[in-house]
Amino acid sequence: MNMKYMRKTIFFLAFYLALSSCTNEEKILDIALQGTWNMTEIQGSLSKPTTYEYGKILWVFDMNKKKLTITNTIKGLISTGNGFSKNETGVYLFTIEEENEEKILVVGNRKGKISLSEDTLKINYGLEFDDVLYTLKR
Numbered sequence: 001m002n003m004k005y006m007r008k009t010i011f012f013l014a015f016y017l018a019l020s021s022c023t024n025e026e027k028i029l030d031i032a033l034q035g036t037w038n039m040t041e042i043q044g045s046l047s048k049p050t051t052y053e054y055g056k057i058l059w060v061f062d063m064n065k066k067k068l069t070i071t072n073t074i075k076g077l078i079s080t081g082n083g084f085s086k087n088e089t090g091v092y093l094f095t096i097e098e099e100n101e102e103k104i105l106v107v108g109n110r111k112g113k114i115s116l117s118e119d120t121l122k123i124n125y126g127l128e129f130d131d132v133l134y135t136l137k138r
Helices: 003-020 024-033
Strands: 035-044 057-062 067-072 090-099 102-107 110-116 120-124 132-137
Antiparallel strands (some): 035 132, 090 102, 110 120
């Protein structure tokens, strides 16, 4: 067997194993979340929903590095010292877990249930328990 053929075979075998290690559902979610999302609404259980203009609060998911970059340009919401939970500008590591057949976004100690449609991403951090629901759009 020649060396070039063996290298190609090893490469394709490694590529196949890397792809098959993820489920199709995980791949689809990764593709759907990848990229830029605009925060359009934050709904708290005890307050009226707050809406935001496109481009004022951006979430950018990098599914390869599992990093979420938030860019927040709204005065009064910048640099409160509370980090991710206040949508502060920064880079945050995340994971996606599954609980009770639901996808959960985990950033630090915050866990939010993911609901995804064509161009809308909702992350529910427990609206029913006096927390918040984020709505983001493409």
